[in-house]
Amino acid sequence: DIVMTQSPDSLAVSLGERATINCKSSQSLLYSSNNKNCLAWYQQKPGQPPKLLIFWASTRESGVPDRFSGSGSGADFTLTISSLQAEDVAVYYCQQYCTPSLAFGQGTKVEI
Amino acid sequence: EVQLLESGGGLVQPGGSLRLTCAASGFIFSDYVMTWVRQAPGKGLEWVSTITGSGDSTYYGDSVKGRFTISRDNARNTVYLQMNTLRAEDTAVYYCAKPPYTFYWWFDSWGQGTPVTVSS
Numbered sequence: 001d002i003v004m005t006q007s008p009d010s011l012a013v014s015l016g017e018r019a020t021i022n023c024k025s026s027q028s029l030l031y032s033s034n035n036k037n038c039l040a041w042y043q044q045k046p047g048q049p050p051k052l053l054i055f056w057a058s059t060r061e062s063g064v065p066d067r068f069s070g071s072g073s074g075a076d077f078t079l080t081i082s083s084l085q086a087e088d089v090a091v092y093y094c095q096q097y098c099t100p101s102l103a104f105g106q107g108t109k110v111e112i
Numbered sequence: 113e114v115q116l117l118e119s120g121g122g123l124v125q126p127g128g129s130l131r132l133t134c135a136a137s138g139f140i141f142s143d144y145v146m147t148w149v150r151q152a153p154g155k156g157l158e159w160v161s162t163i164t165g166s167g168d169s170t171y172y173g174d175s176v177k178g179r180f181t182i183s184r185d186n187a188r189n190t191v192y193l194q195m196n197t198l199r200a201e202d203t204a205v206y207y208c209a210k211p212p213y214t215f216y217w218w219f220d221s222w223g224q225g226t227p228v229t230v231s232s
Contacts, residue, residue: 049223050207052219055218095159095218097217101173102162104158
Protein backbone atom coordinates (compact mmCIF):
# COMPACT_ATOMS: atom_id res chain seq x y z
CA ASP A 1 0.00 0.00 0.00
CA ILE A 2 1.06 3.57 -0.64
CA VAL A 3 2.05 5.53 2.47
CA MET A 4 1.73 9.31 2.55
CA THR A 5 3.99 11.38 4.81
CA GLN A 6 3.55 15.10 5.38
CA SER A 7 5.99 17.61 6.79
CA PRO A 8 6.05 19.50 8.99
CA ASP A 9 3.41 18.31 11.45
CA SER A 10 2.68 21.93 12.28
CA LEU A 11 3.86 25.38 11.35
CA ALA A 12 3.25 28.93 12.43
CA VAL A 13 3.23 31.64 9.79
CA SER A 14 2.65 35.37 10.09
CA LEU A 15 -0.34 36.89 8.38
CA GLY A 16 0.50 37.70 4.78
CA GLU A 17 3.48 35.36 4.72
CA ARG A 18 3.93 32.15 2.75
CA ALA A 19 3.10 28.73 4.15
CA THR A 20 4.57 25.60 2.56
CA ILE A 21 3.45 22.06 3.30
CA ASN A 22 5.18 18.99 1.91
CA CYS A 23 3.76 15.58 1.10
CA LYS A 24 5.81 12.56 0.12
CA SER A 25 4.43 9.27 -1.15
CA SER A 26 6.10 5.88 -0.82
CA GLN A 27 5.78 5.36 -4.58
CA SER A 28 5.20 7.45 -7.65
CA LEU A 29 1.74 8.94 -8.08
CA LEU A 30 2.15 9.55 -11.79
CA TYR A 31 -0.99 8.21 -13.46
CA SER A 32 0.13 6.77 -16.78
CA SER A 33 -3.15 7.18 -18.63
CA ASN A 34 -3.08 10.99 -18.49
CA ASN A 35 0.44 11.80 -17.24
CA LYS A 36 -0.98 13.54 -14.19
CA ASN A 37 -0.31 12.92 -10.52
CA CYS A 38 -3.15 11.41 -8.51
CA LEU A 39 -2.83 13.61 -5.45
CA ALA A 40 -5.41 15.81 -3.74
CA TRP A 41 -5.19 18.36 -0.96
CA TYR A 42 -7.85 19.12 1.65
CA GLN A 43 -8.38 21.75 4.30
CA GLN A 44 -10.16 20.88 7.53
CA LYS A 45 -11.30 23.31 10.16
CA PRO A 46 -12.42 22.21 13.66
CA GLY A 47 -15.81 20.56 13.75
CA GLN A 48 -16.10 20.49 9.96
CA PRO A 49 -15.59 17.82 7.33
CA PRO A 50 -12.63 18.20 4.98
CA LYS A 51 -12.87 20.62 2.09
CA LEU A 52 -11.29 19.81 -1.26
CA LEU A 53 -8.69 22.35 -2.35
CA ILE A 54 -6.69 20.75 -5.14
CA PHE A 55 -6.73 17.61 -7.28
CA TRP A 56 -4.35 16.20 -9.88
CA ALA A 57 -1.65 17.74 -7.66
CA SER A 58 -2.09 21.25 -9.04
CA THR A 59 -5.67 21.82 -10.25
CA ARG A 60 -7.52 24.17 -7.95
CA GLU A 61 -11.09 23.28 -7.07
CA SER A 62 -13.70 25.79 -8.16
CA GLY A 63 -14.09 28.58 -5.62
CA VAL A 64 -10.76 28.01 -3.90
CA PRO A 65 -8.76 31.24 -3.60
CA ASP A 66 -5.77 31.49 -5.89
CA ARG A 67 -3.42 31.97 -2.95
CA PHE A 68 -3.62 28.16 -2.67
CA SER A 69 -1.44 26.30 -5.14
CA GLY A 70 -0.19 22.76 -5.52
CA SER A 71 2.96 21.56 -7.19
CA GLY A 72 5.20 18.55 -7.50
CA SER A 73 5.36 15.31 -9.39
CA GLY A 74 6.21 11.67 -8.88
CA ALA A 75 6.52 11.21 -5.13
CA ASP A 76 7.10 14.74 -3.83
CA PHE A 77 4.41 17.37 -3.61
CA THR A 78 3.87 20.79 -2.08
CA LEU A 79 0.87 22.86 -1.05
CA THR A 80 1.63 26.56 -0.88
CA ILE A 81 -0.45 29.30 0.65
CA SER A 82 1.12 32.40 -0.86
CA SER A 83 -0.19 34.96 1.61
CA LEU A 84 -1.68 33.46 4.75
CA GLN A 85 -5.02 34.82 5.86
CA ALA A 86 -6.65 34.35 9.26
CA GLU A 87 -9.28 32.06 7.75
CA ASP A 88 -6.59 29.69 6.50
CA VAL A 89 -5.88 28.42 10.01
CA ALA A 90 -6.69 24.74 9.66
CA VAL A 91 -5.24 21.28 9.23
CA TYR A 92 -4.24 20.32 5.71
CA TYR A 93 -4.14 16.78 4.34
CA CYS A 94 -2.82 15.23 1.16
CA GLN A 95 -4.48 12.12 -0.29
CA GLN A 96 -3.40 9.70 -2.99
CA TYR A 97 -5.99 8.15 -5.30
CA CYS A 98 -3.77 6.16 -7.64
CA THR A 99 -4.83 2.88 -6.06
CA PRO A 100 -8.15 1.72 -4.63
CA SER A 101 -6.45 1.53 -1.22
CA LEU A 102 -6.67 5.24 -0.64
CA ALA A 103 -4.38 6.98 1.80
CA PHE A 104 -4.14 10.32 3.55
CA GLY A 105 -1.13 12.04 4.99
CA GLN A 106 -1.12 12.54 8.75
CA GLY A 107 -1.99 16.22 8.43
CA THR A 108 -0.22 19.55 8.90
CA LYS A 109 -1.62 22.12 11.30
CA VAL A 110 -1.22 25.71 10.15
CA GLU A 111 -1.39 28.45 12.77
CA ILE A 112 -0.79 32.17 12.87
CA GLU B 113 -27.16 19.91 -4.67
CA VAL B 114 -25.33 16.87 -3.35
CA GLN B 115 -26.27 15.92 0.19
CA LEU B 116 -24.80 13.16 2.31
CA LEU B 117 -26.34 12.43 5.70
CA GLU B 118 -24.72 9.92 8.02
CA SER B 119 -26.53 8.27 10.90
CA GLY B 120 -26.26 5.27 13.18
CA GLY B 121 -23.36 6.31 15.35
CA GLY B 122 -23.38 6.01 19.10
CA LEU B 123 -21.87 4.34 22.14
CA VAL B 124 -21.09 0.63 21.89
CA GLN B 125 -19.14 -1.76 24.08
CA PRO B 126 -15.92 -3.37 22.91
CA GLY B 127 -16.70 -6.43 20.84
CA GLY B 128 -20.06 -5.03 19.85
CA SER B 129 -21.53 -4.11 16.48
CA LEU B 130 -22.96 -1.03 14.86
CA ARG B 131 -24.31 -0.21 11.41
CA LEU B 132 -23.75 3.21 9.94
CA THR B 133 -25.93 4.62 7.18
CA CYS B 134 -25.24 7.36 4.66
CA ALA B 135 -28.29 8.67 2.82
CA ALA B 136 -27.43 10.42 -0.42
CA SER B 137 -29.33 12.81 -2.65
CA GLY B 138 -28.76 15.27 -5.46
CA PHE B 139 -26.95 12.98 -7.89
CA ILE B 140 -27.31 9.67 -9.74
CA PHE B 141 -26.24 7.49 -6.83
CA SER B 142 -25.47 4.32 -8.74
CA ASP B 143 -22.95 6.15 -10.95
CA TYR B 144 -20.49 6.84 -8.13
CA VAL B 145 -18.25 5.02 -5.73
CA MET B 146 -18.93 5.84 -2.11
CA THR B 147 -16.32 5.93 0.61
CA TRP B 148 -16.15 5.97 4.40
CA VAL B 149 -13.38 7.97 6.08
CA ARG B 150 -12.93 8.23 9.83
CA GLN B 151 -11.21 10.58 12.21
CA ALA B 152 -10.31 9.58 15.75
CA PRO B 153 -10.46 12.34 18.37
CA GLY B 154 -7.62 14.79 17.80
CA LYS B 155 -6.19 12.65 15.00
CA GLY B 156 -5.99 12.74 11.23
CA LEU B 157 -8.15 11.34 8.47
CA GLU B 158 -8.10 7.58 7.88
CA TRP B 159 -9.59 5.92 4.83
CA VAL B 160 -11.88 3.06 5.91
CA SER B 161 -13.66 1.56 2.91
CA THR B 162 -14.88 2.16 -0.64
CA ILE B 163 -17.59 0.53 -2.72
CA THR B 164 -18.05 0.87 -6.46
CA GLY B 165 -21.29 2.16 -7.98
CA SER B 166 -22.62 -1.27 -8.80
CA GLY B 167 -21.53 -2.67 -5.46
CA ASP B 168 -19.50 -5.37 -7.19
CA SER B 169 -16.18 -4.29 -5.75
CA THR B 170 -15.27 -3.29 -2.23
CA TYR B 171 -12.02 -2.15 -0.66
CA TYR B 172 -10.95 -1.90 2.99
CA GLY B 173 -8.20 -0.39 5.05
CA ASP B 174 -5.98 -2.88 6.85
CA SER B 175 -7.22 -1.81 10.29
CA VAL B 176 -10.83 -2.78 9.53
CA LYS B 177 -10.44 -5.63 7.07
CA GLY B 178 -12.38 -8.69 8.19
CA ARG B 179 -14.42 -6.71 10.74
CA PHE B 180 -16.21 -4.05 8.69
CA THR B 181 -18.43 -4.57 5.64
CA ILE B 182 -19.48 -1.86 3.23
CA SER B 183 -22.63 -2.27 1.14
CA ARG B 184 -25.10 -0.15 -0.75
CA ASP B 185 -28.73 -0.09 -1.80
CA ASN B 186 -28.96 1.85 -5.03
CA ALA B 187 -32.76 1.80 -4.93
CA ARG B 188 -32.63 3.66 -1.61
CA ASN B 189 -29.59 5.85 -2.45
CA THR B 190 -27.92 4.58 0.68
CA VAL B 191 -24.53 3.19 1.63
CA TYR B 192 -23.92 1.24 4.80
CA LEU B 193 -20.97 0.36 6.98
CA GLN B 194 -21.50 -2.71 9.14
CA MET B 195 -18.95 -2.62 11.93
CA ASN B 196 -18.38 -5.80 13.96
CA THR B 197 -15.97 -6.75 16.74
CA LEU B 198 -15.49 -3.11 17.57
CA ARG B 199 -12.42 -1.97 19.45
CA ALA B 200 -11.60 1.16 21.41
CA GLU B 201 -9.40 2.31 18.53
CA ASP B 202 -12.46 2.39 16.25
CA THR B 203 -13.71 5.39 18.22
CA ALA B 204 -13.98 8.19 15.66
CA VAL B 205 -16.23 10.42 13.64
CA TYR B 206 -17.19 8.51 10.50
CA TYR B 207 -17.71 10.50 7.30
CA CYS B 208 -19.12 9.32 4.01
CA ALA B 209 -17.74 10.96 0.91
CA LYS B 210 -18.40 11.08 -2.82
CA PRO B 211 -16.03 11.89 -5.69
CA PRO B 212 -16.94 14.34 -8.46
CA TYR B 213 -16.25 11.75 -11.14
CA THR B 214 -16.87 8.04 -11.44
CA PHE B 215 -13.30 6.96 -12.12
CA TYR B 216 -11.16 9.27 -9.99
CA TRP B 217 -11.37 9.00 -6.25
CA TRP B 218 -10.78 12.35 -4.71
CA PHE B 219 -13.73 13.74 -2.76
CA ASP B 220 -15.57 17.01 -3.20
CA SER B 221 -18.68 16.06 -1.21
CA TRP B 222 -18.66 15.03 2.43
CA GLY B 223 -21.29 14.44 5.06
CA GLN B 224 -21.11 16.04 8.50
CA GLY B 225 -20.11 12.76 10.08
CA THR B 226 -21.54 10.47 12.74
CA PRO B 227 -19.61 9.82 15.96
CA VAL B 228 -18.87 6.31 17.17
CA THR B 229 -17.58 5.66 20.67
CA VAL B 230 -16.39 2.21 21.67
CA SER B 231 -16.14 2.01 25.42
CA SER B 232 -17.29 -0.08 28.33
